Amino acid sequence: MNCHAENSILIQILINYVPRMDIPQLIDNVQQNCHISDARHAGNYTLCVYLLKMREFYRWEHQHAFSEKLSTDDIGDWLTSREGLWEDVENDSYHPINLADKKHDPFDSKNINHSLASENLVYSGGYGVKDKPHFFLAELESKKQVNDYTIYISGKEYARDLTSPPAMSHNKTIYIRRESFKRMIWERTDEWRWNKPENAMARAIRCYDFDNDLENALSEMTDNELDAAILHEIGEIQAGENLAGWHQMMSDITFTQAEIMARAVRDHYADALNTLPALIENDNQASIHFYFANLTNMRKHIFPSLMEAYDQWCESKNVKVIEQIVASSLEHWQNIAQQIITLHRQDAQLCSDHIEALVKRKQL
Numbered sequence: 001m002n003c004h005a006e007n008s009i010l011i012q013i014l015i016n017y018v019p020r021m022d023i024p025q026l027i028d029n030v031q032q033n034c035h036i037s038d039a040r041h042a043g044n045y046t047l048c049v050y051l052l053k054m055r056e057f058y059r060w061e062h063q064h065a066f067s068e069k070l071s072t073d074d075i076g077d078w079l080t081s082r083e084g085l086w087e088d089v090e091n092d093s094y095h096p097i098n099l100a101d102k103k104h105d106p107f108d109s110k111n112i113n114h115s116l117a118s119e120n121l122v123y124s125g126g127y128g129v130k131d132k133p134h135f136f137l138a139e140l141e142s143k144k145q146v147n148d149y150t151i152y153i154s155g156k157e158y159a160r161d162l163t164s165p166p167a168m169s170h171n172k173t174i175y176i177r178r179e180s181f182k183r184m185i186w187e188r189t190d191e192w193r194w195n196k197p198e199n200a201m202a203r204a205i206r207c208y209d210f211d212n213d214l215e216n217a218l219s220e221m222t223d224n225e226l227d228a229a230i231l232h233e234i235g236e237i238q239a240g241e242n243l244a245g246w247h248q249m250m251s252d253i254t255f256t257q258a259e260i261m262a263r264a265v266r267d268h269y270a271d272a273l274n275t276l277p278a279l280i281e282n283d284n285q286a287s288i289h290f291y292f293a294n295l296t297n298m299r300k301h302i303f304p305s306l307m308e309a310y311d312q313w314c315e316s317k318n319v320k321v322i323e324q325i326v327a328s329s330l331e332h333w334q335n336i337a338q339q340i341i342t343l344h345r346q347d348a349q350l351c352s353d354h355i356e357a358l359v360k361r362k363q364l
Contacts, residue, residue: 023119026099027158030123030137033094033106034161039086041132042162054079056187057162066186067214094133097123106135109170113152116140122152124175128165129263131254136160141178148172149234153226155179167229174233181229182222188294189218200293200310207286221290228279228287232267235274239266243337249344249351258352261359262340264298268306269333276326280319288313288322302363303329329364336362 042050058075059066096103099115107125116123122140127133138154145151151174157164166181167174189210192201208217240246246266253259271291279287292310300307309325312318339358343351 023121026097027137029095029098030106030135030159032089033125033133033135034159035085036089036092036094037133037135038162039090041130042086044130044132052187053162054082056183060157060160060164060183065215066190066218097125107133110173121158122154122175124152124168124170126168126170128163128168130259131251132163134161134163134165134168136164136175136177136180138177138179146230146234149174149237151176151230153178167233169233169237172237174230174237176226176229176233178222178226181225182218185221185225186218200289203314204286204289204293207289221286224284224286225290228275228284228291231275231278232270235270236266238273239270239334239337242334243341245341245345246337249341249348252344252348253352253355256352258355258359260298261302261356262337264296264302265333265336265340265359267299268303268329269337272326272330272333276322280323280326283319288319302359305364332362332364 045053055070055075058064058078059068059070061078064070094106097106097108097112098104099112102115104112104115109124109126112123112125120140121137122143123135123137125133125135136154136157137159138157141153141155143150143152149172153176155178157177157179160180164177164180164183166177166184168177169175188201189205192199192205196202204221208221210217243266250259250262253262276291279291288310292307295307305325306322306329309321312321336359340355343354343358347354
């Protein structure tokens with residue numbers, strides 16, 4: 001082979017060369033951003049909630065089974081070490097995500113996932129409650145299109161922060177985190193076992209064999225609730241399309257009672273749009289029980305008639321009572337959400353008190 005031919009082959013190799021991705025380095029890269037986010041926002045929680053989250057974070061990081069009893073001493077030592085790490089990184093800037101020879105903004109999930117397509121991984125960087133950044137990197141279990149929505153379902157998680165939202169959305173992309181969902185269900189069912197009250201969670205748990213096969217029951221419940229999570233996220237996106245200016249408003253009222261109230265209003269709007277009508281149509285009784293078991297106190301407070309309808313359904317087995325109140329509430333919650341945005345536009349600085357007063361007046 002002559003030199004010209006050899007040079008042509010070498011040039012072609014260089015043109016087609018794609019640097020191999022360093023997956024362990026990528027995991028460390030994402031986890032560092034998780035540490036920075038936790039360092040800045042761990043103080044958002046009450047002490048009790050913080051300690052519970054740290055216990056389960058320790059369980060995830062050390063890969064302990066849900067049924068395994070954790071050592072208090074080991075958790076204590078780990079917690080001290082982790083808080084020391086947070087002190088070291090609290091003032092760091094979020095690191096770009098390095099993929100082969102390219103650096104990406106850590107919130108550029110779309111392009112990062114495009115680069116990860118061949119690695120069977122999924123990534124997300126976004127903002128959650130109280131504007132806390134959330135990052136995660138996980139095994140990609142599946143990716144599908146449902147109408148205009150791109151839905152990623154992840155499995156084993158390789159990097160995550162202290163709070164791991166089981167479902168998130170951005171524009172029309174939805175991230176459903178199976179491992180985080182299973183962990184959330186474990187936390188809810190474990191909490192219920194402390195007193196075992198006869199409530200919506202008790203009814204949801206009775207749909208599965210938790211007493212004899214904990215791990216399998218958790219898996220079955222997770223599988224069932226993933227569809228409900230997708231329904232809620234689609235409802236969130238649809239609600240957002242009708243609420244221009246909502247995200248800016250939420251940023252301006254962060255850390256106020258108005259933020260909690262506004263979030264509850266939008267959740268009710270999203271669920272009246274999509275989640276509850278679909279659960280009712282599918283007659284998914286386990287998911288209906290689980291839905292009501294996980295309503296926040298604020299959502300119950302501003303929509304007491306929904307809880308009354310649920311109680312009637314439990315007695316009569318006639319789901320129409322829930323269906324009717326949900327259908328009649330849709331316009332109500334849309335109007336309240338629009339009024340909240342109007343109050344913010346009128347006075348972004350002082351709108352929080354007016355939002356609180358509005359939501360209190362408009363309980364349903």
